[in-house]
Amino acid sequence: MVCARLERVVSHHTSFFTDPEMSLMMNRVRCHGVALLVLALGTAAMLADASSRRAAQGRRAAEVEAAVRLLGTADLALSSASRWLRHPSLSEPGAAFADAPALLDADPAGALIGPPFEVSGPGAGGTAGRTMPWRSR
Amino acid sequence: MRRHLALARFALGSGGRRAGRTLTLTLALALVTAAFSAVLFLTEALRREYRLGVGLLPDLTVQRLVAGRPGLIAEAHARAIAAIRGVTRVEPRVWGYYFVPALAGNFTVVGADFAGPSAGVNPGVVLGEGRLPGRGATGEAVLGEALAGFLGLSVGDAIELPVGNGSQRFEVVGLFRSSVALWSADVLLLSLEDARRFLQVPEGEATDLAVRLSTPDEATVAAGKIAELVPGARIVDRQLLDRTYDLTFDTRGGLMGAMLLPALAAFLVLAWDRLTGVGPGERREIGVLRAVGWKTSEILEARLWENLLIGAYGAGLGLLGAYGYVFLLGAPGLREVLMGWSSLYPAFDLAPAVTAGQVLVVGTLVVVPFVTLSLVPAWHATTRDPHGLLRGTT
Numbered sequence: 001m002v003c004a005r006l007e008r009v010v011s012h013h014t015s016f017f018t019d020p021e022m023s024l025m026m027n028r029v030r031c032h033g034v035a036l037l038v039l040a041l042g043t044a045a046m047l048a049d050a051s052s053r054r055a056a057q058g059r060r061a062a063e064v065e066a067a068v069r070l071l072g073t074a075d076l077a078l079s080s081a082s083r084w085l086r087h088p089s090l091s092e093p094g095a096a097f098a099d100a101p102a103l104l105d106a107d108p109a110g111a112l113i114g115p116p117f118e119v120s121g122p123g124a125g126g127t128a129g130r131t132m133p134w135r136s137r
Numbered sequence: 138m139r140r141h142l143a144l145a146r147f148a149l150g151s152g153g154r155r156a157g158r159t160l161t162l163t164l165a166l167a168l169v170t171a172a173f174s175a176v177l178f179l180t181e182a183l184r185r186e187y188r189l190g191v192g193l194l195p196d197l198t199v200q201r202l203v204a205g206r207p208g209l210i211a212e213a214h215a216r217a218i219a220a221i222r223g224v225t226r227v228e229p230r231v232w233g234y235y236f237v238p239a240l241a242g243n244f245t246v247v248g249a250d251f252a253g254p255s256a257g258v259n260p261g262v263v264l265g266e267g268r269l270p271g272r273g274a275t276g277e278a279v280l281g282e283a284l285a286g287f288l289g290l291s292v293g294d295a296i297e298l299p300v301g302n303g304s305q306r307f308e309v310v311g312l313f314r315s316s317v318a319l320w321s322a323d324v325l326l327l328s329l330e331d332a333r334r335f336l337q338v339p340e341g342e343a344t345d346l347a348v349r350l351s352t353p354d355e356a357t358v359a360a361g362k363i364a365e366l367v368p369g370a371r372i373v374d375r376q377l378l379d380r381t382y383d384l385t386f387d388t389r390g391g392l393m394g395a396m397l398l399p400a401l402a403a404f405l406v407l408a409w410d411r412l413t414g415v416g417p418g419e420r421r422e423i424g425v426l427r428a429v430g431w432k433t434s435e436i437l438e439a440r441l442w443e444n445l446l447i448g449a450y451g452a453g454l455g456l457l458g459a460y461g462y463v464f465l466l467g468a469p470g471l472r473e474v475l476m477g478w479s480s481l482y483p484a485f486d487l488a489p490a491v492t493a494g495q496v497l498v499v500g501t502l503v504v505v506p507f508v509t510l511s512l513v514p515a516w517h518a519t520t521r522d523p524h525g526l527l528r529g530t531t
Binding site for chain 1: 145146149150183185186187189190191193194195198200202205206207230232234241242243244245247249255257258259262263281283313314316317318319320321322323324326345347371373378446449450453454456457460464475481483486487488489490491492493496
C-alpha cells in the first residue's frame, strides 16, 4: 500500500515536469529563479565580505586601543572644522553655536555628528548623574 | 503546486507585458533602498568604529566651565579628587587645538605623559613609521597621517609653528599608522612639556582631568562628590557616553534626512500611484479574468507574485548597490557631504556592520509595504462588476 502511494506521488511529479504546457511554464519561472538565485548569491557574498572585513577590524583592535590610550579620547577625527565636531564628547554644551557670532551649524558634518543629548544635557548643570526626561531616549 | 506555478507564470507574463512599468518600479525601488541602506551602512560602520575604542576612555572626565566654555582646571583638584573613595587614578591632561589658516581648520595637539598612562603604549603597534617622542625630550612630534600628508612632512623633517609672538620648532620623529587614521588623522602628538608650552597652558593647570575608578558602576556617585569639590565642573561619564554615543550619528537627521527626502518622496509617489488605482490595461485584464471565472483570491495571488518579484529585485539590487557604493567605492559624494568642510579627511576602511538580520529587516521594510500597497487597488478592482471593468465604465 505504501509502495502504491509512493508510485502515485512519483508519477504525479514526473508528469508534472514532462507535461509540455508545464514545461513552458517552468521555463519562465526558471529564468526568474536563476535571476533571484544570482541576487541571493550576491547577498551571501556581501555578507561574507562584511564578515571578513569585520575580522580584519578585529585584528587591528590592539592598534586602536593603543591610539585611544595615547590620545585620551575615542572621538573620531571625521571632521576637524570645529571642536565640537572633532570631540563631540568633550565639547561643552552649546559649542556648536560658539564658533562665530550668530552661527548655528555651518558645517554639513553637523548632520552626522550631533552632541549626545544625555551628555550635553546634564553637563550644563555640571554633573553626569542627572537626566533630562524630556530629552532622554 | 501546479495551480500556484500556473499563477506565478501568469504573473510573470503579466509583468512582462508591462515591461516598462515593471522596470521603472524595480529601478525606483532599488534607488530608494540603496539611498536608505547607504546611510544606514555608513552610520552603523562609524558607530562600530567608535565602539572599538570607547572601553578605554577614563571612567570620568572632569572639565571646568568658564563663561560656558571649557577653561583650564587647576591640577590641585586632582589631588582632592584622588582622595575620594573608589578613585584609583587622576591624570591631568593637556591637549587642545591649533588653528591653521592655510588648512582652514584645526589640528588637535595632544600632550602625552610618557611617565604616566602613555608609558605602556607599544610604539610599534600605533606608529607606522618612526618612534614616540623621548621621555623629557623637547621639539619632537608624532603626526597623524592626513596632517603629515597635508603639510608634506615625513619622518626626519622639521616644522616651525608660530606660537604667541615667537615660534616653536618640531622634528617629526614618527607617523601614526593608517589603520588608526580615524582617531589620529589630525593629531600632533607632543611630550607633555612641549604641549604645555605650545598650547600656553601654565604650570599647575590642565585641560581636563581623567579619572579612573575601581568600580566604574559607581561613576554617578563619584561624579556627585567631584561636583561638590569642583564648583562649575562638567563631568563626562564614560558609561553614559557609551550608552548615548550610539545616538550621535543619527540624532540629528539634518542634512541626511534632507538628502533622502527626494527618494522618500519618489517612493511615496509610487506607492500613491499604486494605491489610487490600477491602469485601464490592468483593469481590463482583471475584468477578463473575472469573466472567465477566476476567483478573487487567484487574481490577488497572481498580483502578489508579480509584486513580490518586483520587490525582491528592487530590494536586492538596492542593498547590493548600497554596499558596493559605501564599502567598495568609499561612498563618494555622501562621504564628502557628511564629513564636512574639513581639509583633513582621514583615509580609512570601514568595517561593515551589515548582518543577515539587517539585510532581512531592510528587505522586509521595503518589500512588505510595497506589496501590500499594490494589492489594495487590485482587490478593489476584483470586487467590481467584470462587465463594467471590460467596458471601462467602473
